Amino acid sequence: MADATTEVPLVRTGAFDLKWQPGFGVATMVCLVLLYAPMIVLFVFSFNGSDSITRWGGLPNWHWYTEAFADQEFRSAAMNTIKITVVATIISTLVATAAAIGTTRGRRFAGQGAIYTVVNLPLMVPEIITAIATLSFFSLLAQYAGINFGIGNLMLAHTVFCIPFAYMPIRARLEGMDERLEQAAADLYATPWQAFKRVTLPLLVPGISAGTALAFIVSFDDFTITQLVAGPGQTTLPLYIWAKTRRPLTPELNAMCTILLAISILFVVGSFLIANRRRSKTE
Amino acid sequence: MHGQAPSIAPRVAAAGEAAISIERVSKSFGGGEDIVRAVDDVSLAIRKNEFFTLLGPSGCGKTTLLRLIAGFEHPTRGRLLLDGQDISALPPFKRPVNTVFQNYALFPHMTVAQNIGFGLEMLGKPRAEISATVDRMLKLVRMEELKNRRTSQISGGQQQRVALARALAPQPKVLLLDEPLSALDFKLRKDMQIELKRLQHETGITFVFVTHDQEEALTMSDRIAVMNKGKVLQIGSPRDIYDRPAERFVANFIGDTNFLDAELESFASGIGTVRLPSGARMNASLPVDAAVSNGKVSVVVRPEHARLTRDLASAALKGKLDTVVYFGTDTHYHLKLASGEPFMVRQQNTRDGAAAFAAGEDVGITLSDNAVQVLRD
Ligand SMILES: Nc1ncnc2c1ncn2[C@@H]1O[C@H](COP(=O)(O)OP(=O)(O)O)[C@@H](O)[C@H]1O
Ligand SMILES: [Mg+2]
Numbered sequence: 001m002a003d004a005t006t007e008v009p010l011v012r013t014g015a016f017d018l019k020w021q022p023g024f025g026v027a028t029m030v031c032l033v034l035l036y037a038p039m040i041v042l043f044v045f046s047f048n049g050s051d052s053i054t055r056w057g058g059l060p061n062w063h064w065y066t067e068a069f070a071d072q073e074f075r076s077a078a079m080n081t082i083k084i085t086v087v088a089t090i091i092s093t094l095v096a097t098a099a100a101i102g103t104t105r106g107r108r109f110a111g112q113g114a115i116y117t118v119v120n121l122p123l124m125v126p127e128i129i130t131a132i133a134t135l136s137f138f139s140l141l142a143q144y145a146g147i148n149f150g151i152g153n154l155m156l157a158h159t160v161f162c163i164p165f166a167y168m169p170i171r172a173r174l175e176g177m178d179e180r181l182e183q184a185a186a187d188l189y190a191t192p193w194q195a196f197k198r199v200t201l202p203l204l205v206p207g208i209s210a211g212t213a214l215a216f217i218v219s220f221d222d223f224t225i226t227q228l229v230a231g232p233g234q235t236t237l238p239l240y241i242w243a244k245t246r247r248p249l250t251p252e253l254n255a256m257c258t259i260l261l262a263i264s265i266l267f268v269v270g271s272f273l274i275a276n277r278r279r280s281k282t283e
Numbered sequence: 284m285h286g287q288a289p290s291i292a293p294r295v296a297a298a299g300e301a302a303i304s305i306e307r308v309s310k311s312f313g314g315g316e317d318i319v320r321a322v323d324d325v326s327l328a329i330r331k332n333e334f335f336t337l338l339g340p341s342g343c344g345k346t347t348l349l350r351l352i353a354g355f356e357h358p359t360r361g362r363l364l365l366d367g368q369d370i371s372a373l374p375p376f377k378r379p380v381n382t383v384f385q386n387y388a389l390f391p392h393m394t395v396a397q398n399i400g401f402g403l404e405m406l407g408k409p410r411a412e413i414s415a416t417v418d419r420m421l422k423l424v425r426m427e428e429l430k431n432r433r434t435s436q437i438s439g440g441q442q443q444r445v446a447l448a449r450a451l452a453p454q455p456k457v458l459l460l461d462e463p464l465s466a467l468d469f470k471l472r473k474d475m476q477i478e479l480k481r482l483q484h485e486t487g488i489t490f491v492f493v494t495h496d497q498e499e500a501l502t503m504s505d506r507i508a509v510m511n512k513g514k515v516l517q518i519g520s521p522r523d524i525y526d527r528p529a530e531r532f533v534a535n536f537i538g539d540t541n542f543l544d545a546e547l548e549s550f551a552s553g554i555g556t557v558r559l560p561s562g563a564r565m566n567a568s569l570p571v572d573a574a575v576s577n578g579k580v581s582v583v584v585r586p587e588h589a590r591l592t593r594d595l596a597s598a599a600l601k602g603k604l605d606t607v608v609y610f611g612t613d614t615h616y617h618l619k620l621a622s623g624e625p626f627m628v629r630q631q632n633t634r635d636g637a638a639a640f641a642a643g644e645d646v647g648i649t650l651s652d653n654a655v656q657v658l659r660d
Contacts, residue, residue: 178386178388180384180386180388181388181390181391183355183375183382183384183388184382184384184388184389184390185390185401185405186354186355186374186375186376187353187355187375187376187380187381187382187450188376188381188401188402188405188449188450188453189376189377189402189405189406189453190376190401190405191376191405192376194405195376198401199390202392203391203392278392
């Protein structure tokens with residue numbers, strides 16, 4: 001829709017405009033360069049023909065990617081990461097959806113505000129503290145109850161810290177949704193379950209896909225908690241890449257990082273597209 | 284799942300029988316100091332096939348009363364009957380009542396046809412029946428061409444029609460409409476008023492219509508309940524409400540009114556004799572269902588039930604003409620009565636203009652025999 005707000009002013013008036021202040025352009029450029037230049041360098045050197053990560057040599061080629069994929073430990077770290085991330089993303093999104101519905105729909109109940117705070121608190125707790133707390137929790141569990149879920153420990157830990165990230169966009173979407181739509185469904189003979197399935201859920205898709213994307217990213221690249229909780233044979237990609245930096249650096253590292261980045265981008269773009277398709281349908 | 288519209292046990296409907304009975308229903312929100320009595324001890328009987336209007340200012344509890352009927356709220360006290368059956372405890376999806384929401388609340392992720400078919404689908408009707416009914420509804424609201432549009436791609440007036448069709452499709456016993464026309468512009472609104480009357484006539488469904496617009500209420504309704512502060516002040520036909528307001532609030536809310544202090548001298552069978560401030564004695568109608576006693580009363584006179592005259596001897600009231608406002612079809616004369624109170628007379632304009640009065644003139648006011656109404660309060 002073309003309306004007045006999308007019109008580009010042809011003449012700059014003398015009036016104060018926050019968007020047009022001297023230095024803004026330069027500052028923006030500096031930020032963008034600082035943010036993206038290192039990544040571009042990383043990406044470019046993953047195709048390096050020599051074995052230096054700082055000096056270019058030879059012809060660009062896929063050598064370091066072949067190397068990375070041939071690395072048994074890298075593949076197993078990738079497998080671990082995928083297992084943990086998929087489980088944590090799915091479960092945390094489900095729990096977050098239920099929590100968001102519980103805190104925005106139905107009767108107000110005592111302690112609703114408290115629940116909101118409790119769900120979101122982990123976002124504000126320094127991660128190292130969560131990590132150490134989680135570590136001691138699993139140690140206690142192993143010591144006194146003899147329980148160790150193996151890689152399940154990591155899945156559980158990831159699920160838990162992903163919940164607030166998934167919760168935020170879902171809750172925001174629910175709060176923005178007109179409750180009268182659900183009432184209209186009930187008015188038209190939909191049982192609460194039917195109303196949820198046919199009206200609430202389809203309209204919630206953009207929120208859920210944003211929540212899923214956040215949970216995925218947070219779990220996928222988690223280092224601190226994973227580092228402390230991971231047992232032997234539970235190395236994930238970030239841990240493996242970190243370990244690699246302890247040895248002589250080769251562009252193989254660049255290739256691995258690029259793969260990690262590519263997976264993240266693919267996932268985020270995918271969920272963005274889903275959300276957008278739904279949104280353009282409904283708004 | 285239901286297979287059938289959640290029907291309430293069939294009974295033979297007697298003529299004029301209540302579709303909905305609201306028995307001493309109250310609904311309050313909050314508690315303690317901050318308690319809001321949104322609906323306060325309301326009793327109403329809405330007849331079958333009636334166009335019944337809830338009229339009152341914003342915040343008087345109209346929406347809450349409608350939501351109580353729909354089942355989105357449950358009464359704090361009292362009960363609601365639909366066709367004689369107590370529905371107070373039923374959830375909305377089990378009440379054969381549909382709502383046209385104030386903002387339409389159309390499902391944005393469905394097409395026009397899917398919206399209209401939603402209720403039937405939830406009732407588990409066969410596909411063929413749903414599509415036939417949807418087509419019939421589209422025709423009824425004259426929206427056939429927009430069947431497959433998304434609801435975000437149609438205008439406000441069209442959304443309004445879809446909301447109507449969606450609520451009518453399951454053939455509810457009662458249709459609830461919450462200020463359905465308030466978002467439309469003047470012209471569209473006038474068209475939709477006629478359209479709504481036609482739909483009600485064609486479907487034979489009982490309409491409960493909410494509005495704060497007195498003119499809309501008067502032109503559309505079979506009966507009107509005037510509400511204020513959670514209470515129903517008066518129920519009656521538009522004529523009753525306009526000509527025979529029971530209370531100052533009703534008289535004030537609907538149309539222009541002159542209030543006078545008067546003295547009730549005697550009364551019998553609904554007619555009393557009042558002495559106006561000028562000393563003139565007039566017959567006056569008494570409020571229905573309310574005890575009156577001789578002594579000081581307030582009376583109202585509608586501006587068009589009074590006429591100006593230069594024959595001061597025969598006039599019931601006398602005064603000085605303050606301002607004259609010309610409106611084309613009629614003229615409003617604002618007077619100051621001899622007793623000091625303001626008074627307005629509305630007179631139809633004629634072509635000759637000979638009878639026109641001028642500001643500053645001393646004039647008399649004659650009242651027809653039925654013009655004076657005694658208020659309850
Ligand atoms: N859910 C609610 N919680 C608290 N107060 C409410 C609620 N719904 C309505 N009210 C109050 O009840 C009164 C009547 O509201 P409403 O029925 O919406 O009036 P109307 O439709 O006539 O404008 C208002 O004072 C409103 O603030
Ligand atoms: Mg309202």
